Amino acid sequence: xxxEELVHPYSRxxxxxxxxxxxxxxxxxxxxxxxxxxALDELKMDMDKLVVVSGIGCIGRTAGYINxxxxxxxxxxxIAFASGVxxxxxxxxIVVISGDGDLFAIGGNHFIHAARRNLGLKVICVxxxxxxxxxxxxxxxxxxESLTTTTPYGNIEHPFNLVHLAAASGAxxxxxxxxxxxxxxxxxxxxxxxxEGFCFIEVVSPCPEIFGRRNKMRTPLExxxxxxxxxxxxxxxxxxxxxxxxxxxxxxxxxxxEKVSYEKLLHEKISQINExxxxx
Amino acid sequence: MPERISHSPLDSxxxxxxxxxxxxxxxxxxxxxxxxxxxxxKVLEExxxxxxxxxxxxxxxxxxxxxxxxFCTAVCPDFAIFVTAKPVEESVKHE
Amino acid sequence: MSNAKxxxxxxxxxxxxxxxxxxxxxxxxCRFFAxxxxxxxxxxxxxxxxxxxEFGGIYIQMEDEIASIAAVIGASYSGCKAMTATSGxxxxxxxxxxxxxxMTEAPCVIVDIMRGGPSTGQPTLPGQQxxxxxxxxxxxxxxxxxxxxxxxxxxxxLTVEAFNLAESYRVPAMLMGDEVVGHxxxxxxxxxxxxxxxxxxxxxxxxxxxxxxxxxxxxLVPPMACFGExxxxxxxxxxxxxxxxxxxxxxxxxxKLVRRLCDKIDRNADKIVKxxxxxxxxxDVVVVAYGIVARAALxxxxxxxxxxxxxGLLRLVTLWPFPEKQVAAAAECAKAMVVPxxxxxxxxxxxxxxxxxxxxxxxxxxxxxxxxxxxxxxVIRRSA
Numbered sequence: 169x170x171x172e173e174l175v176h177p178y179s180r181x182x183x184x185x186x187x188x189x190x191x192x193x194x195x196x197x198x199x200x201x202x203x204x205x206x207a208l209d210e211l212k213m214d215m216d217k218l219v220v221v222s223g224i225g226c227i228g229r230t231a232g233y234i235n236x237x238x239x240x241x242x243x244x245x246x247i248a249f250a251s252g253v254x255x256x257x258x259x260x261x262i263v264v265i266s267g268d269g270d271l272f273a274i275g276g277n278h279f280i281h282a283a284r285r286n287l288g289l290k291v292i293c294v295x296x297x298x299x300x301x302x303x304x305x306x307x308x309x310x311x312x313e314s315l316t317t318t319t320p321y322g323n324i325e326h327p328f329n330l331v332h333l334a335a336a337s338g339a340x341x342x343x344x345x346x347x348x349x350x351x352x353x354x355x356x357x358x359x360x361x362x363x364e365g366f367c368f369i370e371v372v373s374p375c376p377e378i379f380g381r382r383n384k385m386r387t388p389l390e391x392x393x394x395x396x397x398x399x400x401x402x403x404x405x406x407x408x409x410x411x412x413x414x415x416x417x418x419x420x421x422x423x424x425x426e427k428v429s430y431e432k433l434l435h436e437k438i439s440q441i442n443e444x445x446x447x448x
Numbered sequence: 449m450p451e452r453i454s455h456s457p458l459d460s461x462x463x464x465x466x467x468x469x470x471x472x473x474x475x476x477x478x479x480x481x482x483x484x485x486x487x488x489x490k491v492l493e494e495x496x497x498x499x500x501x502x503x504x505x506x507x508x509x510x511x512x513x514x515x516x517x518x519f520c521t522a523v524c525p526d527f528a529i530f531v532t533a534k535p536v537e538e539s540v541k542h543e
Numbered sequence: 544m545s546n547a548k549x550x551x552x553x554x555x556x557x558x559x560x561x562x563x564x565x566x567x568x569x570x571x572x573c574r575f576f577a578x579x580x581x582x583x584x585x586x587x588x589x590x591x592x593x594x595x596x597e598f599g600g601i602y603i604q605m606e607d608e609i610a611s612i613a614a615v616i617g618a619s620y621s622g623c624k625a626m627t628a629t630s631g632x633x634x635x636x637x638x639x640x641x642x643x644x645x646m647t648e649a650p651c652v653i654v655d656i657m658r659g660g661p662s663t664g665q666p667t668l669p670g671q672q673x674x675x676x677x678x679x680x681x682x683x684x685x686x687x688x689x690x691x692x693x694x695x696x697x698x699x700x701l702t703v704e705a706f707n708l709a710e711s712y713r714v715p716a717m718l719m720g721d722e723v724v725g726h727x728x729x730x731x732x733x734x735x736x737x738x739x740x741x742x743x744x745x746x747x748x749x750x751x752x753x754x755x756x757x758x759x760x761x762x763l764v765p766p767m768a769c770f771g772e773x774x775x776x777x778x779x780x781x782x783x784x785x786x787x788x789x790x791x792x793x794x795x796x797x798x799k800l801v802r803r804l805c806d807k808i809d810r811n812a813d814k815i816v817k818x819x820x821x822x823x824x825x826x827d828v829v830v831v832a833y834g835i836v837a838r839a840a841l842x843x844x845x846x847x848x849x850x851x852x853x854x855g856l857l858r859l860v861t862l863w864p865f866p867e868k869q870v871a872a873a874a875e876c877a878k879a880m881v882v883p884x885x886x887x888x889x890x891x892x893x894x895x896x897x898x899x900x901x902x903x904x905x906x907x908x909x910x911x912x913x914x915x916x917x918x919x920x921x922v923i924r925r926s927a
Binding site: 185231 | 549574575577596597598599601603605606607609610611613614615616617618619620621622623625639640642643647770771772773774775776777778779780781786788789
């Protein structure tokens with residue numbers, strides 16, 4: 169049934185003058201955006217308090233599409249930028265949405281330190297195993313033997329296990345889902361947005377045009393079929409054993425703990441030093 | 449396989465089943481095929497028409513089969529499909 | 544309000560340049576500092592680590608200089624007056640994000656206490672080797688403001704000025720100190736609140752639905768909304784239009800934006816530029832100097848006058864935009880110019896550019912101490 173002037177129920181969360189987005193057919197970025205605004209809708213999020221920060225990459229365009237205060241930083245720096253935003257105004261909800269290369273290659277240092285500090289940032293890493301925007305180069309999560317434009321003979325580097333890295337760095341919430349796990353991803357996003365401290369969700373995501381096409385998954389559906397076939401939910405299992413292989417893709421929530429956030433500790437310290445703080 | 453026992457649900461006078469309305473923003477579709485492939489009731493299939501993007505958007509095979517699980521709504525990367533539910537006036541009895 | 548009193552330490556103090564800079568930031572309303580230890584700027588961070596919590600300001604030591612400047616831009620967009628401090632190696636690291644601050648027109652202050660370079664160089668000795676980098680360090684074309692303090696009092700005063708300029712023009716403002724000015728101890732007078740001029744960024748006077756974050760006013764500076772005020776705006780380092788949306792395929796948008804970023808500073812240069820002129824009006828030889836070298840230059844000029852040479856000092860308080868009018872006017876009346884610098888020739892190139900046919904003598908000094916008055920006097924004599 170097709171109505172005149174059809175308006176998608178989530179269109180109010182999106183900047184209508186920026187849509188439709190630039191992403192390819194079947195791109196997981198679109199699904200992450202969908203699940204994210206779905207989570208915002210279910211939580212009745214105060215959009216005036218939300219700040220979306222993204223880095224460089226196809227996923228970097230996300231900040232431009234969401235109808236909230238948003239900022240598109242230089243490559244690798246959304247977490248560092250977001251740290252400044254959060255500390256200057258702790259009442260804001262800062263969500264960093266970026267890619268595997270942006271957050272863990274050039275941005276790796278900022279990630280581990282923000283997690284270590286337990287600064288109250290919510291980080292979504294859309295992991296498509298490649299640098300898509302620049303044409304499909306190898307990245308820190310590219311699986312062994314993958315073909316990319318900079319590993320034309322097969323990748324010999326070991327990839328990061330992002331959930332293991334996040335857990336080891338001190339995040340209070342760590343989860344991994346694929347773009348196929350839309351409901352669990354939405355639930356995780358809702359949980360993350362209501363949790364104190366540094367939270368991290370990895371979304372394993374199809375990049376059919378750039379990564380899939382070179383690695384025997386030509387169509388969008390083939391990569392999603394891999395997710396369907398290989399993924400197994402193992403909640404609270406050891407994140408260091410959360411493999412991603414052609415046969416086994418471990419998803420689930422890995423860490424969900426309570427730990428006082430950096431901004432709370434800072435507030436307490438300032439209060440101790442000075443009974444009446446100006447800003448807080 | 450046990451014989452099918454036909455009866456009305458005990459709360460059939462109180463609970464009203466929903467009628468699905470599947471909304472397609474055809475020109476937004478980029479033809480990834482996710483909604484068609486992952487619909488649990490196989491309500492959608494690829495149409496023969498070509499939209500403004502040069503791909504075949506989905507078409508509804510039988511809207512009555514839709515159980516409003518909204519998986520298509522959630523999995524569409526392009527905000528090109530969404531399902532709404534409308535409660536029907538009369539209750540439905542099994543034969 | 545008790546917190547405001549704790550913030551501003553009105554009175555006469557004896558402190559070093561780095562501390563004076565930190566107090567200047569506090570006096571200007573800076574409530575966010577993110578930095579990384581580096582000689583000879585570390586004392587700024589240490590002083591602020593102690594002082595900021597006294598009145599609810601935020602101090603954070605980030606993991607590197609790149610994170611520091613990124614956090615400063617973030618805090619600026621959250622509505623805070625924000626600053627970082629570093630030296631040459633950190634200044635180099637920050638350049639990409641300085642470009643981001645320029646492109647997203649984020650007001651902020653970056654202090655570079657210059658030391659011997661290049662690379663790790665001489666961490667504990669002065670230099671003036673970063674002054675061209677302040678203007679050209681990041682890729683792309685843009686306008687920037689850079690100030691050069693010559694005394695501990697100026698480390699205080701010019702930090703306040705840097706904040707005011709950054710807020711007025713929505714641009715990163717650099718304070719180009721050096722290791723001597725940073726580490727020397729002098730008397731500093733911190734005025735009362737009513738005596739300090741504070742300028743803050745202009746806020747939008749339209750409703751969110753009408754707001755365009757990069758639509759400039761007549762002075763080429765757009766009013767600035769901040770996160771959390773309900774404006775739902777977007778800012779990006781990509782070439783963007785007045786709505787802030789990326790427009791990477793339009794040469795018209797690129798041309799309009801980049802030229803405005805340059806013109807914003809160049810066209811307002813008269814309001815920005817400051818120099819100090821001592822005995823320049825009738826001078827035959829004008830010494831153009833800045834930073835700690837200007838102290839010795841002043842002494843040399845006075846000694847020259849005592850020995851009958853009509854010398855004058857044109858001290859550059861503003862390095863960028865370059866005080867073209869003032870230097871050209873001085874060159875017009877003088878017979879020769881002398882430029883002493885602690886580098887291999889940086890600001891002297893600008894002086895040569897505007898000095899017309901007048902000879903410009905360059906006195907380079909690298910490492911160890913700044914120029915002595917006698918060294919500069921010798922060049923004044925030869926130029927007279």
